[in-house]
Amino acid sequence: MMEDFNPNRYAVIDAKNPREIVMLRGHGCTWRRCRFCDYHLDSSKDEAANFALNQKHLKKVTGVHGKLEVINSGSFVDLDEQTVALIEQVCLKHGIKQVHFECHWRHRNEIADFRKRFAAHDIELKIKTGVETFDSLFRESYLDKGITTDSPEEIAEYFDEVCLLQGIPGQTAKSMDSDIQTGLKHFERVCINIMQENGRPIKPDPGVIRIFSQELYPKYINDSRVDILMENTAFGVGGVVTHAE
Numbered sequence: 070m071m072e073d074f075n076p077n078r079y080a081v082i083d084a085k086n087p088r089e090i091v092m093l094r095g096h097g098c099t100w101r102r103c104r105f106c107d108y109h110l111d112s113s114k115d116e117a118a119n120f121a122l123n124q125k126h127l128k129k130v131t132g133v134h135g136k137l138e139v140i141n142s143g144s145f146v147d148l149d150e151q152t153v154a155l156i157e158q159v160c161l162k163h164g165i166k167q168v169h170f171e172c173h174w175r176h177r178n179e180i181a182d183f184r185k186r187f188a189a190h191d192i193e194l195k196i197k198t199g200v201e202t203f204d205s206l207f208r209e210s211y212l213d214k215g216i217t218t219d220s221p222e223e224i225a226e227y228f229d230e231v232c233l234l235q236g237i238p239g240q241t242a243k244s245m246d247s248d249i250q251t252g253l254k255h256f257e258r259v260c261i262n263i264m265q266e267n268g269r270p271i272k273p274d275p276g277v278i279r280i281f282s283q284e285l286y287p288k289y290i291n292d293s294r295v296d297i298l299m300e301n302t303a304f305g306v307g308g309v310v311t312h313a314e
């Protein structure tokens with residue numbers, strides 16, 4: 070838990086896939102092993118405090134685009150029940166018909182019931198997961214992501230959207246492009262997060278980021294199904310910490 074962490078937690082995204090976005094707080098990712106991630110530090114075991122914080126920011130939602138993205142430095146299962154109920158109420162009040170949540174692979178079997186819960190209110194869910202790369206050997210031996218399949222098709226049975234992590238040692242223009250292409254083939258949307266330095270062992274590789282900027286950014290920046298976050302605050306939320314599942 071970060072005691073004095075005070076990031077922006079609400080923003081409106083007007084470009085590609087217009088939506089509002091809220092960064093809520095839950096009890097924290099239960100995996101916590103990814104060797105590039107400190108997002109999970111934005112968490113607290115104090116459910117009442119989490120709900121109070123989440124309520125404050127959910128009140129800002131207006132439904133301006135009819136879509137809401139909820140991120141919480143973990144998975145939707147890490148949110149307290151009061152917060153989830155409030156998200157439902159906010160959507161009903163403001164006519165929001167589509168909500169994006171994030172979820173780690175290990176909670177994939179909880180997604181179907183969560184979709185049903187919102188579908189009962191005629192709200193469609195889009196579930197995003199951080200795959201980071203489809204090279205499963207690199208992903209599991211180096212990143213320690215905790216995804217127990219090497220099949221994009223199997224991941225796509227559960228998830229609608231993926232996040233990729235790019236700009237790290239070992240990646241090439243070819244490997245990054247291959248990951249983006251695989252993401253676009255099997256998923257509705259791809260969100261590319263460029264690695265940023267934090268206290269974890271995996272560091273950004275400036276040479277790889279340069280290759281991304283020169284070769285891949287121009288290729289995908291105008292693709293309506295691709296979000297590119299050169300900074301982890303690019304969606305307007307976050308500060309010290311943001312999260313891509």
Ligand code: SF4
Pocket residue numbers: 098099100101102103106107108109142143173199214312313314
């Ligand atoms: S990237 Fe997501 S799953 Fe991995 S440790 Fe961070 S919060 Fe947990």
